[in-house]
Amino acid sequence: MTVKLDFEECLKDSPRFRAAVEGVECDVFELETRLEKLLKLCGAMLDSGRQYCAASKAFVGGVRDLSQHAQGDAMMSECLEKFSDSLNQMIDNQVELLDSTQQSSRQHIHTLVKEDVKRFREARKEFERGSEGLASALHHNAEVPRRKQHDAEEAALALQAARTSARARALDYVLQINVIQSKKKFEILQFMLALMDAQACCLEQGHRLAEQLEKYRRELGAQLHQLVLESAREKRDMEQRHAMIKQKDLSQDEAVLEGRGEAPDGVVMEGYLYKRASNAFKTWSRRWFSIQSNQLVYQKRAKDALTVVVEDLRLCTVKPCPDHERRFCFEVVSPSKSCLLQADSERHQQAWLTAVQNSIASAFSEGRAEPPSQHPERPASLVGGTLEASGRGPRAGGDRRVLDQVQRLEGNAQCCDCREPAPEWASINLGITLCIECSGIHRSLGVHFSKVRSLTLDSWEPELVKLMCELGNGALNRIYEARVDEMTVKRPQPGCSRAEKESWIRAKYVEKKFITKLPEARLSRGGRRGPSDRDRPPRPPLKPKPGSIGRAAELGEAGSPPEDLRSLHPGALLYWAAGHQNLPTMADALAHGADVNWVNTAEESRTPLLRAVAVNSLLACEFLLQNGANVNQADSAGRGPLHHATILGHTGLACLFLKRGANLNAVDMEGKDPLSIAIDTANADIVTLLRLAKMREAEVAQGQSGDETYLDIFRDFSLMASDNPEKLTRRDLKLTTL
Incomplete structure (x- = not known):
């Protein structure tokens, strides 16, 4: 103390x-x-x-x-x-x-x-x-x-x-x-x-x-990750199914009438019918009828017990009642009683008559009648759509090989923007891989900046996979982050907040703060004369010096532009790069403000897309289309990309343009459409594609759903154009006589 x-x-x-x-x-x-x-x-x-x-x-x-x-x-x-x-x-x-x-x-x-x-x-x-x-x-x-x-x-x-x-x-x-x-x-x-x-x-x-609980929590986290992926796949499948069903004509009940052959639950046919009561008032009630176990039964609600109308179909017959005051009536008659039923339409009535008759026949043979198999409905149009919407695109459903192939590219093993490892998302028009958070920010920018797709959940056409492998995070960051080091700007890290990542991504892709700045003189040169500029005096067109294109070609398809072309206007540079399948240079030109539909007035008002068609570059065309190129923009002769692909016999490109919505009926200055040109050049493959597309277009105009044959053919052509383009050179001289 x-x-x-x-x-x-x-x-x-x-x-x-x-x-x-x-x-x-x-x-x-x-x-x-x-x-x-x-x-x-x-x-x-x-x-x-x-x-x-x-x-x-x-x-x-x-x-x-x-x-x-x-x-x-x-x-x-x-x-x-x-x-x-x-x-x-x-x-x-x-x-x-x-x-x-x-x-x-x-x-x-x-x-x-x-x-x-x-x-x-x-x-x-x-x-x-x-x-x-x-x-x-x-x-x-x-x-x-x-x-x-x-x-x-x-x-x-x-x-x-x-x-x-x-x-x-x-x-x-x-x-x-x-x-x-x-x-x-x-x-x-x-x-x-x-x-x-x-x-x-x-x-x-x-x-x-x-x-x-640590071990259990880790295991549960892994299971939840798998559940999220499976849920995303199921959601995608449901959305595709929803889109396909939504395109049907649902105004008529027969569109959803269900008739089944080898039904695992024993139900051959089911649907709503009106039934007339056997009492003195002869009232009509709507009930859910079904044919199962050789019996005709009905119920009002799912919880109600089944009421048997016909105990054994072998002892009954069915017939239409055209004289009855009500329409679409038919009668099921058995030795003990008869039952008057009413369908909603004539087609509905016929379906029930056929189902009952088939069930009677199958009851006698102790088997089941097998009604004609029906193909699942497909989207109502090919022209203006893509195979991806049909769910039948190549490698649909998230192939793991796509993820492995894309992630092996330089820099692709990390997110392009925040360096998060093992990214499973991609921007297909930029050609980069992204983590899930950065992909959400990219999606919020709009498709005119970035088109986001999952590497594990979405379908991938072979040309898109090759496009991704031509670019990659390393190539794109050399463009969009060219001045980051000299500006001493801090890149976001995986642990950064969403706000920091969003600020970085907008500065990088929308405001383009980190790209190499071009001189004003270069930006003001090289002009574009679009259809709305015909009355204006033309700006200087792209006229490369003699031999410059040849020297550039020596660099190879992925080479850099020579020195005498690096001073070009971005639109002219895009045009040059499209002719040499130089995707990094094309991305560089777009980053510096090149118009994807830039018009070269020195070469018949051709666009970069037409230039890529001229050299049969499927990847360059796909890259331009993914970045907003107009698939129907024509040159001074009125010929669009589909015309030129047909003239040159580039079947793979013709297939690509048809998938991307090319106009089948567009005519050039000579009044010829692509099909006429294909017949003149005797290209059997392109004629087949164009005729199929025209048939499909006519079916859609008439409200028909058609079958899926054309989808199979287009899928085969797409795969061949990407993997074996040399096989698409078939010509048939007999076509010229048609």
Whole structure:
């Protein structure tokens, strides 16, 4: 115990002692105030903690109720039970922590305030009372005259008694002062130590509970990742199915009439029919009829028991009722009774008649009639659409080989923007790989900036895979991040917030802050004369110096443009690169503002797309189309990309343009459409494609759905154009005589 006041000084009752006492009293009173405030805050904390624990217990109870609901799902039920048990134990630990905190505060802080400080105050009162008595006795003793000997003796005795009492009380007060000054230190420290021990114990127990579930949590996380992928696939399949069904004519009930052959549940035919009651009122009711197990049955609601109309189809017959006042009626007649039924349409009626007759025949042969197989419906148009929409595109459904092939390219093993490893998304017009968060930001930019597709979930045509392999993160970042190092801009990392990544992506692709800036002179040269600019004076066209294109060709399809072409206007550079299948240079030109439909007035107003057609570059055409090239923009002779592909006999390109919505009926200045040109050039493959497309177009115009043969042919042509283009050179001289 550290002595704060000296007992000898106390007996002297000196001014130093009085000053020391006043200082100690102020300190004790301030300590009392702060401790009472701490007790109040502790009480509020404990009340809030108990409310939190009670609410948490209720939440865990809700989780357990949910686990009872999920008893049929082993994975979900196990997860909810394990986690609810762990949460319940963690909440119990928190309740113990609150109890320990309350006990420590009562044992140390509350005792210090309510007992020790109280004794201090009582000792102070006794000290003040003794001091006042001593002062009064001293004053009385000083006033007694010398001549009054008796009074003087009495005053001396009283003074002695008062001094003895005052000193005893002062000593007691000093003792209380020293005790409380020393005790406050270890009581407060003991309280804090007990509090932190309880906190540590609670956290350690929680950590142990979490560690026990660590392996399960990792396994569950992997299963959830797989579930997310499967859910995305199912969603895509449902959306495709939804799109296909939505294109049907659903205004008629026969469009969804269901007739089945080898039905696993024994139901051959089912659907709604009106049934006339056998009562006197002859009322009509709509019921759900079905043919199953050689019986005709119906029910009103799914929970209702089946009502049998015909117990054995072998003992009945079916016939239409054309003379009945109601339309589309037919009658099922058995030896015991007959049942008059009404369909919604003539086709509906005929379907039911056929189904009942087939079921009667199958009942006699103890087999099942097998109605003609029906192909699933396909999207209603080929022209203006893609094979991807049909669900029959090449390598549809997320081939893992696509992911492996694309990720092996330079820089593609990390997200192009934030460097997140193992990206599973891509921008097909930029040719880069992305993580899921950056892909969402790219998608928000709009398809005119970035077209996002999953490497594992979506379908990939072979030309798109090759396009991705021609570009890649390394090539694109050399364009779009050319000035990042000199600008000392900080790239986002995988752990950055979405806002930081979005700011970076917009600056990179929308504002194009980091690309190499072009001189104003270069940007103002080279002009484009589109259809709306015919009355304006032309800007300088692209006229490369003699031999420059030849030298560029020596560089190879992926070579860089020679020095004398690097000063070109971006549109002219795009035109040059399209003629050499130089996709990185094409991407560079687009990044610097090249119009994807730039017109070269020096070469019959041809566009970069027409230039790529001239050299039979499927990849360059695909890249331009993905970046918004107009598939129907014609040159000065009125010939579009499909015309030129037909003239040159590039079957793969003709197939690509048809898939991307090329106009079959566009005519050039000579009045010829692509089919006429294909017949003149005797290209049997292109004639086949164009005739199929025209037939399909006519079917769509008449509201027919057609079959899927044309899709199979287009798929084969697409694969051959990408993998074996040399096989698409077939000509048939007989076509010229048609």
